Amino acid sequence: xxxxxxxxxxxxxxxxxxxxxxxxxxxxxxxxxxxxxxxxxxxxxxxxxxxxxxxxxxxxxxxxxxxxxxxxxxxxxxxxxxxxxxxxxxxxxxxxxxx
Amino acid sequence: xxxxxxxxxxxxxxxxxxxxxxxxxxxxxxxxxxxxxxxxxxxxxxxxxxxxxxxxxxxxxxxxxxxxxxxxxxxxxxxxxxxxxxxxxxxxxxxxxxxxxxxxxxxxxxxxxxxxxxxxxxxxxxxxxxxxxxxxxxxxxxxxxxxxxxxxxxxxxxxxxxxxxxxxxxxxxxxxxxxxxxxxxxxxxxxxxxxxxxxxxxxxxxxxxxxxxxxxxxxxxxxxxxxxxxxxxxxxxxxxxxxxxxxxxxxxxxxxxxxxxxxxxxxxxxxxxxxxxxxxxxxxxxxxxxxxxxxxxxxxxxxxxxxxxxxxxxxxxxxxxxxxxxxxxxxxxxxxxxxxxxxxxxxxxxxxxxxxxxxxxxxxxxxxxxxxxxxxxxxxxxxxxxxxxxxxxxxxxxxxxxxxxxxxxxxxxxxxxxxxxxxxxxxxxxx
Numbered sequence: 001x002x003x004x005x006x007x008x009x010x011x012x013x014x015x016x017x018x019x020x021x022x023x024x025x026x027x028x029x030x031x032x033x034x035x036x037x038x039x040x041x042x043x044x045x046x047x048x049x050x051x052x053x054x055x056x057x058x059x060x061x062x063x064x065x066x067x068x069x070x071x072x073x074x075x076x077x078x079x080x081x082x083x084x085x086x087x088x089x090x091x092x093x094x095x096x097x098x099x
Numbered sequence: 100x101x102x103x104x105x106x107x108x109x110x111x112x113x114x115x116x117x118x119x120x121x122x123x124x125x126x127x128x129x130x131x132x133x134x135x136x137x138x139x140x141x142x143x144x145x146x147x148x149x150x151x152x153x154x155x156x157x158x159x160x161x162x163x164x165x166x167x168x169x170x171x172x173x174x175x176x177x178x179x180x181x182x183x184x185x186x187x188x189x190x191x192x193x194x195x196x197x198x199x200x201x202x203x204x205x206x207x208x209x210x211x212x213x214x215x216x217x218x219x220x221x222x223x224x225x226x227x228x229x230x231x232x233x234x235x236x237x238x239x240x241x242x243x244x245x246x247x248x249x250x251x252x253x254x255x256x257x258x259x260x261x262x263x264x265x266x267x268x269x270x271x272x273x274x275x276x277x278x279x280x281x282x283x284x285x286x287x288x289x290x291x292x293x294x295x296x297x298x299x300x301x302x303x304x305x306x307x308x309x310x311x312x313x314x315x316x317x318x319x320x321x322x323x324x325x326x327x328x329x330x331x332x333x334x335x336x337x338x339x340x341x342x343x344x345x346x347x348x349x350x351x352x353x354x355x356x357x358x359x360x361x362x363x364x365x366x367x368x369x370x371x372x373x374x375x376x377x378x379x380x381x382x383x384x385x386x387x388x389x390x391x392x393x394x395x396x397x398x399x400x401x402x403x404x405x406x407x408x409x410x411x412x413x414x415x416x417x418x419x420x421x422x423x424x425x426x427x428x429x430x431x432x433x434x435x436x437x438x439x440x441x442x443x444x445x446x447x448x449x450x451x452x453x454x455x456x457x458x459x460x461x462x463x464x465x466x467x468x469x470x471x472x473x474x475x476x477x478x479x480x481x482x483x484x485x486x487x488x489x490x491x492x493x494x495x496x497x498x499x500x501x502x503x504x505x506x507x508x509x510x511x512x513x514x515x516x517x518x519x520x521x522x523x524x525x526x527x528x529x530x
Contacts, residue, residue: 015127060125060247061118061188062195096128 013037013094020083020092029055032068032083035092047072053080064088069098105219105231107238108253108261111196112270114213115140115153118192119182121247137161138180141169147361147444152184156270195246203238214265216258235273243271257342260285262294281340286313294343296334303327312338356394358382358506359447365404366443374495376429378505379448381493384422385504387450388480393418393457394450397428399436402445411436412449418457421472425450447506 020035036046049070056067064087071080080098085091111117119140120133137158142148149169161176173179193212200207206218219231226234235252242250249271253264256277263285264276276284291301293312307326309315315323316338323331337343358379366372376399387394398412411432419425429448437443459469482491492503 058125059195059245061121062191062193062246063122063126063188065126 013040014096015093017091017093018083020085022092030066030068030085032070032092035083037094047074050078067095103221103223104256105222106255106258106261107217107219107235108214108255108258108265109200109217109238109242110214110251110253110265111192112249112251113153113155114192114248115184115189116155117248118189119185120155121192122185122188125247133180133182136180137163137176137178138182139163139169139172140184141172141181143183144169146363192246192248196242196250199242199245216261232273232275239271239273257340259294259337259343260340263292266292278340282313285340286311286316286338288312290315290338293334294337300327300330300334355449355451355453356383356386356390356392357398357447357449358386359400359445359449360501360505361445362443363500366446369439372433372437372443372446373430374499375446375501375505376433376448377426377493378496378499378501378503379446380422380426380429382504382506383448383450384420384425384476385480385483387420388476392453392455393420394425394453395419395457396450396452397425397432398449398451399429399432400447400449401433401436401443404442404444406444409436410449412451414452417459417461418452418454419459419469420476421469422476423472424469 016037018035018037020032022030022032024030031052032049034046034048036044039045049072051071052068053071054069056069058065058067066085066087068083068085069080070083071078073079078099082095082098084093084095086093113134116138117134120138123129124132134155135157136155137160138155139151139158140153142150142152151163151165151167151169151172154163154165154172158172158176158179161172161179163172163175163179169181173181189212196213197207197209197215200215200217204217204219206220208216208218210216219234222231222234223229231254235254239250239252242248251265251269251271252273253261253266254273254275254277255261255264260276260278260281264274267274267276267284288311290296290304290309290312291298293315296304303326304310304315307318307322309318315335318335320332320335323335327334360375360379362371362375366375395415395418396412397415398410400408400410402408413428413432415424415428425448479491488504496503
């Protein structure tokens with residue numbers, strides 16, 4: 001388990017900005033649909049989000065972010081990841097892989 | 100004052116370090132927490148600002164002190180982690196911190212970037228008698244949960260005592276210091292721990308045989324006054340638990356305007372010294388004109404590479420705010436001050452005898468171009484306010500390794516801290 005986590009971290013960079021398509025409901029609820037980013041080999045990698053499991057907000061050190069725990073199928077495996085949206089600069093990023 | 104009025108002093112524990120640490124852990128997702136390992140926030144060593152700005156608790160155990168050189172800190176603890184400061188982040192954290200306090204009380208008085216007083220008046224009827232300590236714990240934990248850093252809270256009925264209480268022991272603690280507890284909790288502390296007692300006052304008090312706050316409180320007033328004048332009576336009042344004077348929270352008009360800088364490399368030539376003096380005079384002149392004041396005394400001070408300090412001043416024939424005139428005088432003073440051999444590390448220009456609406460005394464032997472210089476300076480100031488500080492500057496600074504306006508806060512800091520605090524000051528109550 002631990003091994004695949006490090007492997008995942010190597011394959012998919014965390015903390016870099018990603019291009020995101022998300023839907024915003026009439027009540028303001030945001031659901032990420034898919035995102036893409038450029039790998040080190042300059043391939044564009046597109047990830048479809050299967051399900052948004054939970055939503056949260058944080059204001060750590062005064063930086064307001066929306067947190068989304070999502071699942072997606074990556075290389076045939078189901079992965080849990082935490083995506084974050086920085087409210088002030090309006091950028092999305094992968095924060096971490098949870099599985 | 101009613102008995103229902105409480106004053107909290109709330110202070111972020113090693114603010115810069117814990118803000119950087121919290122950012123790295125909860126925003127960047129890093130695994131190591133700087134607060135758990137020996138680490139410091141340090142200035143830029145290349146610009147020779149290499150001092151310790153904040154330290155973690157483990158770093159403190161190695162005897163590392165705020166303000167000492169990074170080099171000596173590294174000698175004390177070889178594995179020390181040094182991170183650069185991030186002033187933008189600190190302003191953000193400070194604002195969020197003050198905003199949480201404002202959710203509870205409209206009487207928030209921010210004292211510095213990382214500490215504030217909050218007055219809770221009539222809160223006992225809301226939270227119940229004797230529940231203010233419990234409330235303080237909740238507030239402390241709320242800040243920790245929401246913002247990710249710890250604070251100390253000092254509870255009392257006045258400003259001074261709450262500040263003293265906040266400093267008792269750290270981090271992440273709540274202390275009380277009510278007037279009836281002063282004797283037991285505050286009088287046993289060394290006198291140097293008292294608010295407003297610095298190194299010089301401590302030395303004087305030591306020579307009078309006063310070592311603890313209690314001894315100062317009980318000392319003879321006449322003796323204190325004879326040796327320390329009025330400031331002595333004020334700190335003696337503090338030792339007895341009297342509150343801070345309201346003038347602590349107001350800003351007096353400046354008695355002088357000065358700027359200094361540590362040179363990026365030691366000054367060994369006259370040209371380079373003049374270059375830096377011009378850069379400092381630009382800043383001083385702009386500040387004078389911004390406050391609509393003129394000065395008539397100019398002083399220059401230098402610190403040599405061996406940290407010897409010396410200064411000299413001269414009186415001008417008339418009041419002025421003209422950069423060129425200040426620079427000219429500064430060069431003259433500097434010529435008398437420097438032996439042209441000893442490398443200089445730090446240089447500063449200070450002006451005093453401040454006057455508002457001073458007219459000009461024309462001099463028979465002057466070139467009498469000052470009126471035109473005044474117009475020129477004001478035009479330059481206007482261009483800089485409108486289009487940015489770097490929109491116009493003297494050509495001699497084109498290839499220079501120093502900013503055309505030196506001294507004061509670094510650019511990165513200025514844009515952050517000062518603006519941050521000023522904005523909040525507008526909203527906070529001046530008592």
